[in-house]
Amino acid sequence: MYLILFGAPGVGKGTQAKILSSTLDLKHISTGDILRTEIASGSDFGIKAKALMDKGELVPDELIADVIRLAINDALNYNGFILDGFPRTVDQAKLLEKIVKELKIPAPALVILKGEDDIIVRRLSKRRQCANCGMIVNLSDLAHKEICPTCKAVDKFIVRKDDKEEVIINRLKVYRAETRPVVAYLEDKLKTFRIDALQPVAVVTQNIMQALK
Ligand SMILES: [Zn+2]
Known part of the structure; x- marks a missing residue:
C-alpha cells in the first residue's frame, strides 16, 4: 500500500503515520526526519542541506529528490510507504510521479486529514x-x-x-497556502480520502483503514 498523508499542524499527522506504518508494515518516509538524520550524520547531503537551512533557504527539489528516491526504493522491502511532508510543491508532486513510474510502483492513495482551523487553534493552544x-x-x-x-x-x-496562538494561526495559513495547489494537482490523478482528524486517535486510524479497504 502506498500512501501520501496530508494534514495541518496539530491534526496528529505524525501520530497517524507512525501507527499506520507499524500496523501495515509501511516505510514511514518523513522529509523532516530524513533532513534531521542526514544533518546529524554529517553526510554530503546533510552538510549541503544544513548550509541552506541556516541561511533560511529551502532545500531545493534536486537535492530532496535523491534522498526521496533512495527512501522510496527502500520501501520495496516493506509493504509500501507512507509519505509524510512530501510532496510539498507541485514540482515535487511531479517528481514523485516520475519516481513511482521509474520504480514501477502502483499509484499511491492520497489521505487528507481534515480539521477546522479554529478547532486546531483551540486544541494546540x-x-x-x-x-x-x-x-x-x-x-x-x-x-x-x-x-x-x-x-x-x-x-x-x-x-x-x-x-502561541498567533504562531499557530500563521503556521496554519502557511500550510493551507502551500498545500492547496499540491492537493488540487494530485486529487485529479489519485484516489483521495478525506478523513475527519479531530476525532480520538484510535477512531481516526480506524476510519483511515476503513477508507483504504
Ligand atoms: Zn514534568
Whole structure:
C-alpha cells in the first residue's frame, strides 16, 4: 500500500503515520526526519542541506529528490510507504510521479486529514510543556491541570513558542497556502480520502483503514 498523508499542524499527522506504518508494515518516509538524520550524520547531503537551512533557504527539489528516491526504493522491502511532508510543491508532486513510474510502483492513495482551523487553534493552544522534565501535554487530557503526569512537578507548565496562538494561526495559513495547489494537482490523478482528524486517535486510524479497504 502506498500512501501520501496530508494534514495541518496539530491534526496528529505524525501520530497517524507512525501507527499506520507499524500496523501495515509501511516505510514511514518523513522529509523532516530524513533532513534531521542526514544533518546529524554529517553526510554530503546533510552538510549541503544544513548550509541552506541556516541561511533560511529551502532545500531545493534536486537535492530532496535523491534522498526521496533512495527512501522510496527502500520501501520495496516493506509493504509500501507512507509519505509524510512530501510532496510539498507541485514540482515535487511531479517528481514523485516520475519516481513511482521509474520504480514501477502502483499509484499511491492520497489521505487528507481534515480539521477546522479554529478547532486546531483551540486544541494546540492548550498544549503545555513541563519546564521540569520537558514532557509535552494537552491540558484537556489532564485530570489535574497543574500537575505534570510524568514527573509530578506542580505548576511547571509553560507555553512553547510554537504553540502561541498567533504562531499557530500563521503556521496554519502557511500550510493551507502551500498545500492547496499540491492537493488540487494530485486529487485529479489519485484516489483521495478525506478523513475527519479531530476525532480520538484510535477512531481516526480506524476510519483511515476503513477508507483504504
Ligand atoms: Zn514534568
